[in-house]
Amino acid sequence: MPYKVKDISLAPQGEKKIRWVQEHMPVLERIKKEFIEEKPFRGITVASCLHLEPKTINLGLTLMAGGAEVAMTGCNPLSTQDDATAAGAEMGLNMYGWRGENNEEYYENIHRVLDHEPDILIDDGADMIFLVHRERRELLENIRGACEETTTGIHRLKAMAADGALEFPVMAVNDAYTKYLFDNRYGTGQSTFDSIMGTTNMLIAGKTVVVCGYGWCGRGIAMRADGLGANVIVTEVDPIRALEARMDGFRVMKVSEAVKHADILITATGNTDVVAADEFREMKDGCIMANSGHFNVEINRQDLERLSKDVKKVKEDIEAFIMPDGRKIYLLAEGRLVNLASERGQGHPAEIMDMSFAMQALSARHLLEEKMDPGVYRAHDEIDMTVARMKLDAMGIEIDELTDKQIRYLENWEEGT
Template sequence: MASEIRDINLAESGLRKIEWVRRNCPLLSMLHDEFEKTKPFKGQKIALSVHLEAKTAYLCLTLAAGGAKMYVTGSNPLSTQDDVAAALVHEGLEVHAWHGASEEEYLSHIRAVLTPGPNVIIDDGGDLVHMMHTELRDLIPGVIGGCEETTTGIIRLEAMNKEGKLKFPMVRVNNAMMKHFFDNRYGTGQSVWDGINRTTNLIVAGKIVVVAGYGWCGKGVAMRAKGLGARVIVTEIDPVKAIEAVMDGFDVMPMAEAAEVGDFFVTVTGCDKVIDEEDFMKMKEGAILCNAGHFDCEIDMAGLRKIATDTQPMRNNIIGYKLPNGRVIYVLGEGRLVNLACGDGHPAEIMDMSFAIQALSGKYLVEHRDEITDMLIDVPEDVDREVAVKKLAFMGKKIDKLTPEQEKYLNESGL
């Protein structure tokens, strides 16, 4: 099937973006060179659905260097960059994606990368796996396994597995220490505020920021908001995480209370309708809402559109919604992932670690296909550690090693 993209003439711009990523992703570059020699994916078809920007493109090129036939699409209609999609087609990969795809077009693109019958799936949010298990079940026997990039996707996979519906092994890439410790906390923390700041051009210092959810992503968003000079309020459903937020120096309260005082609202929960109609009506004039969770359901956009008496585009990626009480609140990026809908996503050095985990997890699946029995598996500890050791070396840092005496001390009971 031929690629489906906006404009192949945009390739030069996309190639420049990918080159910048290459220069700042030493782990992926090392794997690219290694894979070119060893061809761990020779003869394998890989279907990939990840936010289609330059860092993802370099992952795709790394897997292709390893011998894979790549079928690529995005995992969010507003995060696809058309020049990057063109660059991948220029490099010989099959791509089905464009920025601003309708729901129908987006699903068509997902279907197009699965139709050739993938052996390995690289997913971000679970849409590839979902379609394989609904529309394209006849292709399941050809699947060795897959990797899931994000928390939301893992939630979907765990629900499927609990119900006995997951039919091939999936690696929980997001659970790897070298992924969620850094990608979710430092990557999300920086990229969310990058998207907010470049879109709004407003000061954060002195404002009240409400962060919904205090998982690793929420921790990063709250930490960066504090660093920008904001007063931070956290909303949570988990008492342990709520106590952690308090001890990290943040206020904690229900969303119903936070809605009345917040200037900026950032949802990072992976749940549905975290901010709903009742909350909208309590918000003050000019409140700014955005979402950093994978799907555009954390802010109840359907409910907001239903009650709004008027809408008005204010700036690129900002729409104002006039409420029945006369107040206007603003939503960034249509309630989709603000760091990608309104920015370029996580920094290259962060995704260097996350995508190295992805590439090595895919390699692990292919090499151990006959040994894997569980449907949900974690990233092997030696893969996690290998990425940590090599990343530390690329950063020019060294650490201590245990002496034989110290190892003996730690490993013997002394009884």
């Protein structure tokens, strides 16, 4: 199989990691067994642009078990784990990517994946989908559809669809209940603090943690910060989410005020310039900043560099920006998504990604089974419920079912008390 990875000799180390996560992804393993028997992707090429780490490689292996030729590259220059990509290549996947790619290499690797002339795309952030529409339009005729993994990507794709620019159907896997209720909340919450604590080796208890954004990712981060003993402040632009944060027990204020209190600030909005020049001028000495959004645009690094008199790398994945008045502001993982871009970042737990990648695999199969017009489609409830039931079964949990009488009662509007 073609591949371009940093060091193929790392494959045995990466394979151990992949085998470990497979033991903790029972839903995906069950789907893999079904795919081996049914071969739904026979003759199909699947191209993915995802964070290249053991759990993602397991998704690739599941699709390959279903008969697909699979080509994979990374969706972030710092989130690739080189031992995992080496193992993926050795296990039969077409792997292109390594940790620390520059911008040119990043897009070259997406093009290498697209050179396999895919039928289905699986994306995280929509860079690959956007590149097909902008530079590789010769591939559009062959593409049956795509699956998108993350909130940021869905925002981009809905904007494309609104402009009439999206030319094939996209399954919004991010909008599935078994994705955002668990991956975005419990996955992001835990993995963000796993990475921050591993990178800084600092205590969270007693510190003031500012969480910018109270979507499902922000909710998870705030919840974990609270559980670790932090004083939590939430910033929001949505009045309903702001009310929810307050009634969840957190202080709510504008970013400009919150930064004055922040010991640790974490962005999770999917938007740009959440923290920029005005906020850096007000930020307290020693504040640690991290981003859990997909792209490195939420914390304006250019403003931070412009305002600083010096920048020093003080530790792996920690930069100190020294202000003219002597204040130090710390930035983790270059402002990229900290739970994967940091050396200590492992991404979401395997038990969480089990559901998300099960949704990806089944949604990709759905694209082959149903012809859809171009647009962004929420992942089907039937698939969502299937994944949830499979997860409960894997956990040994049984739940009740409605009786026929209960079903009739719910469906009959004339029935009262």
